Amino acid sequence: MAILTSVKKLPQRTCIVCRGKNPKETMIRLASVEGEVKLDLEARLDGRGIYICSSKGCRLTELDAGKLSYSLKTTVTKDNTASITEQLRTSFKE
Numbered sequence: 799m800a801i802l803t804s805v806k807k808l809p810q811r812t813c814i815v816c817r818g819k820n821p822k823e824t825m826i827r828l829a830s831v832e833g834e835v836k837l838d839l840e841a842r843l844d845g846r847g848i849y850i851c852s853s854k855g856c857r858l859t860e861l862d863a864g865k866l867s868y869s870l871k872t873t874v875t876k877d878n879t880a881s882i883t884e885q886l887r888t889s890f891k892e
């Protein structure tokens with residue numbers, strides 16, 4: 799078993815809003831669970847996940863149901879999208 803001690807590469811994820819790459823830990827995960835998108839703040843939910851970076855511009859953006867559906871390869875309803883947008887706005891206070 800190889801143990802990486804020196805150059806440890808942090809896993810990076812692409813923000814679906816700005817397409818910027820950031821370390822996974824700094825990003826907000828959204829997961830599609832049984833057809834419903836949930837805010838996965840603990841990054842513990844199974845299922846396909848997408849990421850939004852923690853910059854204000856991306857967090858507070860109006861998410862698009864079509865974009866979410868495309869990224870998650872599932873149909874995301876407008877209501878679901880609105881609820882996620884709302885949760886993103888209320889979960890992070892600055």
Ligand SMILES: [Zn+2]
Pocket residue numbers: 813814815816817818850851852853856
């Ligand atoms: Zn971003």
